[in-house]
Amino acid sequence: MSTLWRVADVVSGVPETETSRTIGLRVDGLMGNLAGQHIDIRLTADDGYTAVRSYSVATASMDEIIEITVDELANGEVSPYLVRDLAVGDQLEIRGPVGGWFVWRPTDTNPVQLIAGGSGIVPLMSMIRAHEASENPSPFRLLYSLKSPEAGFYREELLTLGQQSPKLTVDYVYTRSVPQGWPTAPKRLTAETLLANILPPDATPDTFICGQTIFVETVAEWLVESGYPAASIKTERFGGTGGTR
Amino acid sequence: MGIISSGFHGKRQTGNPALPPGQYETASFPVLTAGPAPYVATADWEFFIRTEAGERHAWSWDAFMALPQVDIRTDIHCVTSWSKLGTSWRGVSLDTLFEDVETTSDYTTAHSYGGYTTNVPLQDLRDGQAWVAWEFDGEPLERAHGGPARLLVPHLYFWKSAKWINGIELTQDDLPGFWESNGYHIHGDPWREERYS
Incomplete structure (x- = not known):
């Protein structure tokens, strides 16, 4: 099949x-x-x-x-x-x-936190689109870590959804250059910035993380250290076999 | 032959007879896990084998390290299509660990710290085919790669080589483990391209 x-x-x-x-x-x-x-x-x-x-x-x-x-x-x-x-x-x-693990189903009931590094947005965008097309009322929140505004995928769609969808919140972190008028300078993602831009542990989110290996490992560690149950965190590596690049 | 992509030439690594079908060689050691890496101190670590009769054999880290240690040089093959050739490991053969185990079971489930499971037929674990490995390339196995110790069953796709191994349970039936319940093949032989269910 x-x-x-x-x-x-x-x-x-x-x-x-x-x-x-x-x-x-x-x-x-x-x-x-x-x-x-x-x-x-x-x-x-x-x-x-x-x-x-x-x-x-x-x-x-x-x-x-x-x-x-x-x-x-x-x-x-x-x-x-x-x-x-x-x-x-x-x-x-x-x-x-x-694949039957790193997936979101419209019958899932928990709030969802998506965390994307660069091109790791792709499977998370699939989840956002499935969620938007469904009657599922659970809140979704996306944190999208990008080198620069120009590196973003699905920019128009995410901008529109972020402004108009009642059940999706989109946050960005820029690591090398920021859009004009952005309130902060570009900087590496820190645990503090991460935690300030995601659903808190007591919201009991299901968390999906996708990006380069080092991004995924680091973010997953921070979440576990901050009280998010390991069992609620699903990870996927992206962008080739990575690790040494 | 399939659909031809005109203008596609590729990098021609797969002429290497050490590569199973559909695999390419990588020099790096990618990390692929389903969730965060669990932390297990060797002082708390234990390896067990549990039989279908409920008999339990267990080794502390010190008892495990006192067993005969062997060096293993082998190729490893990930279902995501990378292969790493000529990797070096050190650990204890499953033959050693199964020496005093009496069983009539044909199958096993490997259990990891953190809850991961994978099923492996017993015949794939015996006769010099599988180890519990704690050293990679002369260094203690990093946590991201399954340290303190992982199962090493290199003739099957690498998801069978369970990281953070805790023990092996003998079972009468072939019970799908974690990835085997999530779309991946029940057995996972790379030479037969047993990738997906």
């Missing part, structure tokens, strides 16, 4: 930032995905050489079309092709969507 390779048509390709792009894929008979799941993408060269990578799904509709957002990794094998070369009308192969 989900483990078979299926052909996907590339139906859209829209730049998110200078180094990333959102790609729409249509797969016959696909029934969407759970919010937070990923797919595997397989590229095949003309001599049969293949490369497979996993990408989180950004959308959350019960549809034949899903979107992924790919950030180009320096020295990456697959991501530069997906960001720079892949064209609408091309085909590639996908496996999935898969």
